[in-house]
Amino acid sequence: MSAEPLSRTETEHRLEALPGWALEGDRITRTYRLPSHFAAAALTMHIAGIQEELNHHSDLTLGYNTVALSVHTHDAGGAVTEKDLELATRVEAAAPAHGAK
Numbered sequence: 597m598s599a600e601p602l603s604r605t606e607t608e609h610r611l612e613a614l615p616g617w618a619l620e621g622d623r624i625t626r627t628y629r630l631p632s633h634f635a636a637a638a639l640t641m642h643i644a645g646i647q648e649e650l651n652h653h654s655d656l657t658l659g660y661n662t663v664a665l666s667v668h669t670h671d672a673g674g675a676v677t678e679k680d681l682e683l684a685t686r687v688e689a690a691a692p693a694h695g696a697k
């Protein structure tokens with residue numbers, strides 16, 4: 597998968613298909629709200645597994661009942677690439693089963 601930086605315009609267009617995700621500076625971000633702390637911790641571990649599978653890792657923050665992700669591609673000099681969008685897409689597919697909103 598390409599690690600070429602995406603333009604701001606292209607990134608914003610691609611994020612239209614990822615509701616809740618935003619472009620903040622040079623990263624894409626999302627905060628999920630969960631029904632409990634344990635559900636948030638379980639989603640965190642699920643995301644960790646996806647990130648290991650993709651070998652692509654976000655800054656992942658577990659709160660009381662939230663999970664926040666912030667990610668860009670280090671190998672592209674800290675720009676948003678297809679790898680970040682692939683991670684976001686995989687997490688979007690996994691989150692609902694945990695009760696994430």
Ligand SMILES: C[C@H](O)[C@H](O)[C@H]1CNC2=NC(N)=NC(=O)C2=N1
Binds near residue numbers: 654671672
């Ligand atoms: C050596 C290892 O494959 C690289 O450091 C991987 C690990 N996880 C990564 N995560 C992110 N967000 N960006 C990267 O460029 C990256 N590279």
